[in-house]
Amino acid sequence: MTAVDLPAVPRVLIAEADPWSRDLLKQVLLNVRCDARLDVCADGDHAAALLREKSYDLILADWELAGVDGLSLLRSVRQQRRSPALPFILLSSRNDSASVREALPLAPTAYLTRPLNMESLTQRLQDLLLNEGESVYCEIPALAPGMTLPAFLEQRREVCDGAPLRVDVKAAVHRSLGPEGVDLQQLEDQVRMDPQITAVLIAAANSAGYHGTPVQTLHAALNKLVPGQSMNLILGLALKHNVVLGDSGLVAYAERHWQLSEDSAEYARRLARMLELDHQRCYSACILHRLGDLALLRCLEDWRQGGGALDDEAIGESLDNFGAAYGSALRTRWRLPLELRQLIAATYSLEGGVYSREALVVNLATQMARLTEHEGLQELAGSKTARLLKVGLSELARVRKT
Numbered sequence: 001m002t003a004v005d006l007p008a009v010p011r012v013l014i015a016e017a018d019p020w021s022r023d024l025l026k027q028v029l030l031n032v033r034c035d036a037r038l039d040v041c042a043d044g045d046h047a048a049a050l051l052r053e054k055s056y057d058l059i060l061a062d063w064e065l066a067g068v069d070g071l072s073l074l075r076s077v078r079q080q081r082r083s084p085a086l087p088f089i090l091l092s093s094r095n096d097s098a099s100v101r102e103a104l105p106l107a108p109t110a111y112l113t114r115p116l117n118m119e120s121l122t123q124r125l126q127d128l129l130l131n132e133g134e135s136v137y138c139e140i141p142a143l144a145p146g147m148t149l150p151a152f153l154e155q156r157r158e159v160c161d162g163a164p165l166r167v168d169v170k171a172a173v174h175r176s177l178g179p180e181g182v183d184l185q186q187l188e189d190q191v192r193m194d195p196q197i198t199a200v201l202i203a204a205a206n207s208a209g210y211h212g213t214p215v216q217t218l219h220a221a222l223n224k225l226v227p228g229q230s231m232n233l234i235l236g237l238a239l240k241h242n243v244v245l246g247d248s249g250l251v252a253y254a255e256r257h258w259q260l261s262e263d264s265a266e267y268a269r270r271l272a273r274m275l276e277l278d279h280q281r282c283y284s285a286c287i288l289h290r291l292g293d294l295a296l297l298r299c300l301e302d303w304r305q306g307g308g309a310l311d312d313e314a315i316g317e318s319l320d321n322f323g324a325a326y327g328s329a330l331r332t333r334w335r336l337p338l339e340l341r342q343l344i345a346a347t348y349s350l351e352g353g354v355y356s357r358e359a360l361v362v363n364l365a366t367q368m369a370r371l372t373e374h375e376g377l378q379e380l381a382g383s384k385t386a387r388l389l390k391v392g393l394s395e396l397a398r399v400r401k402t
Helices: 019-032 044-053 070-079 097-106 118-129 149-156 169-176 184-191 195-205 218-224 227-237 248-274 279-288 291-305 312-333 338-346 357-370 384-389 393-401
Strands: 011-015 037-041 058-062 088-092 110-113
Touching (some): 019 037, 019 118, 037 044, 070 097, 118 227, 149 312, 218 279, 248 312
């Protein structure tokens, strides 16, 4: 089947168990055909039900689906003897010859093994969904009549895609590649200051496909995920809508929040090392503590592009009224570990009467980050947090100057 055989707007089914891989496939496909009608599901039974109800122009299915597996879905599709054959891309972690021999008689359009080659997948989708030289442009939908900014932000809170990107992901991945593949330490050094990448990789490492001790740091996430998967997830983030802010006013706000995140994370790392605590966990909590504010700024970019008015007063009020709620919603929806969420909460305030030393560290670090360069550390050294940690003025000055 060629792209010219497709209807004007193709309908595509994506069946993938892992939520982050599912989102990646969706983004890659929409980057090729932004107008595609997508049905996305997480198990084979749901996929089989959709196949009985609807007619599709392309299917991407994971072999390792729960219930009806991807190979069984392919077998069912081929038994219908549709002409021309329905394009079906089978995805699998199985790269052994026996598995390949089992799948080939069913004539999958492509058999792609994990970690996926993003360029190869993109090329396959372009060949199937576009005519040679063709591209598809999708206009940004206008705001609904009468929509107010608070109502818009309330609607977007539970579905927002997170923060804009701070780093150039393609350059970061390129610099991390060596003769023997991905240098994980180099990759971590390249992306650790980016809240969105940190959150997504930690969330992915705690998804249903991975078990064991909850992952709370970027370092642990990179070492738990397959290197190729980490690269794909990072590169996939660049395909999402508005990951680079276009409004100069929003960029200025984002820069301030990124800097607060990075400064507090660096102070937390130094304090934790000084006190022989888990410095990576403290760094992660602080780099993530402005995630909600940054995600809100990205949604304000959507508001602006949809035709909404935006000025400094509206941006400030939106951050005050919705920033914390956006952060809480993201951390819950992405299922970041409870222990990490509690540590992030400690960057804002210390509740209850008993605090972990890591909680005191991140709280003190964020207070330090909020000081201007002309403000001294004397008052901070006398604060309850510093006294509980037994950190004095000389130690704080050393942390600030290191």
